Amino acid sequence: MIQTASPYTLHTLANGLQIVIERMPDVRSAAAGFLVRTGARDETPELAGVSHFLEHMMFKGTGKRTWREITIDFDRMGSSYNAYTSEDRTIYYGWVRKADIARQMELLADMVCSTLPEEEFKTEKNVILEEIAMSKDNIEHVTFDFLQEKVFAGHPLAWPILGYEKTVGSLTRDRMRAYFQRCYAPDNMLLVVAGDVEPAEVIEVAEKLCGSWKPAGPQPKRVPPRIRGGVDVLPIDRFKQQVVALTFPSVGASDPRAETASAAATILGGENSRFFWNIVQKGLAPRAGAHHLEYTDCGVMLLFGACEPERVEPLVEAIRAEARRICRERVGQHEVDRVKNKRRTSLAIEGEAPYYRLTQLMDDMEYYGEPRTVEQMLAEVDAVSAETIAEYFAACPIDVEGHLTSVGPRGWPKE
């Protein structure tokens, strides 16, 4: 039996900062993190990349600390720390020994009040341009950015998280500051702390650190995208492989069918899946998979594969054949059970460590507006069945054309 449920505490400061705490008495460590509800989808086209650039700038200096002092203070605690930006959020976290959790919270709270130092802004711009260059040498990254650009065309989800050389290159500190002041406000943020901590103490520390932050008021409302079909090809000679992806409109992470959609993706393209045995182990391609890509208000079912360019036709044909089969024939109970059993184990694994619980709690708050215990998550897994999968595919079919993305040395299928 899994017995990892730990009580959680919810609290909101007067300025709107939400706080979620999970007490995990069996561990020796604790993790703290701020989630800022801003990401690439909150940018205008000319500001593409500003959320990610801001994430870098949060390490560059505050009224209390220089950039050097920020990194030194993290390292003095031996923190496992970092930050990342996605389409809809920016996250800063540190995972430390439990005795250091208050210091960790203080440092994180200080760094998100960056002064955006002018000199560092110029230097960091070069770092980000290098990051963009590095991403262009990675065919999967190139494919994913191209796919988002086409499938979500006309919507902010189409911008790459890193931005473009042009938008990052021309971004001014003033425009960044305006965006920063609007988005980095307590009523647009969430503080999560998980580990061997005392909730009352965490709230007291948070009040002291963040209680004086000024709220910014309502943020611009996010609008779900229209998901496009069609075929888009990006020929790039220097890659050796052809990467193809088929995408189909699906449900968002807040939809009750999201767990079913993820289970369906695992049956199709996870480990020991239909793709593995009928595509990879038939020698068609070394990589083929399925993933349910989800944001709060929208999602797509993504089927993908990578192979030597001359093998791309049979690969796509095989992916489409499996897509048709899963829509037209009910999946076997043993396939559903297999996915559920693996999910149970992975939830038990994730429930062990404060950092993993921190990321789960952030997802819960964004998708459901409240934390879920491991038992609640297991109950949702248990509710998945062959019937719910059939109902899902009836509502979100993948035996249709969808959108095809093709990246690699061949211009297929438009050549």
Add this chain to the structure above:
Amino acid sequence: MPEISHGFLPCGIEYGVATLPRRHVVSFQIRVLAGAASEPIERLGLARLVEETLDKGTQRRSGQELSDAFDAIGAGRQSGTGRETMTFTCTTLPEHFELAVQLHAEMLRTPTFPDDAVRINVDLAGQELSALEDEPQALADKLMSPLVYGPVLGRHPLGERETLERLTRADLESFWRTYFHCGRMVVSVVGPVEAERAVGVFARHFGGFGGTTRNGRETRAVKFTSTRTHHHKDLEQEHITIGWPGVEATHKDFPVQQATLGILSGGMSGRLFTEVREKRGLVYWVSAWQETPRGAGMMFLGASTTPERCDQTFTALLREVDRLSEDLVQDELDRAVTGIVASQETRGDTTRSRCAELASDLFFFGRPVPSEEKVAKLQAVTIDDIRRYLAENPRDRLCVLTLGPRPLVDADAKVGSSGGGR
């Protein structure tokens, strides 16, 4: 601290068991002491192919049936092939521990290596070699390994196209017969399972599997080449890798080397991140790391940058290699040591990490090493130790590899352009 049992089963398996009663999963690793370095020279890629094909059929089940059996208990498993060993790791709920071990025993003891699975996995390995061309850092590692380790330890597990094409089912079976037996197996178990029970489970399912003689614990010779090599590739960035010999994991100075590595690249306040990225903005990725095959140690620096800045980046990296023993202050050393110690505690909250650590201890030291012992050794490192270590392990013979659109043109003259070091 957990109780850790260590010993040898009558069948020859070496085991270590750490009982952690309050955990919710059990992790175990079976390490077979044979890897790419064990392959015949004309059969490169064989060890990985054996690992990939072991679960494609047993005397009792087809590959798919075996995978289904693992999934029926929700076992999370991975396998991998390295230079010296092959590993089979598994994490499962405690109630399924014995069945998970039993299924591993079936897979490792009675594989059938079906002809079609062998043929397909040979073909897939060839495709993986092509795919490696699209992963610059992985390709740089593949090109660097034979230069720093020589022709045996420097092999890549994927092998080479010519040798892959020669491989047959008989080769796989022969490799398996030679290397898969209890005398070459080391097992680590961590989780809420008593040592006596864990040992009993392995004895029950692996007892009588091949010879009991302990094999595979020898070290292999390293042949380091001091050189500067460029591999042309049409990329946006130039990838720079610098390597030089360090000390092995069992060397008394290994904690000193760990601290040195922490000073270079332990966190964002490390020297590389600070000097190359934060002060100069030359790179997004810069790092230092070590590799420790049994009996050897190798230190590496790596960075990627746009071609027009690669000479400047290379010079900045070399400067950090050169000035390692200069300007060292206690706070810098303290941060490096704290980073390693704290990471052991935080990551130690996951059962899988604890299992990986125990497995590593058994491989390198032949015994579980208590955390207190490791921490005490790290915390005893002084600035003088680091200076002495750097003097005894000089960076005057570097192996430099660049991968990208152009070679270094005006690099520091102290690094020879061919073979001679600086």
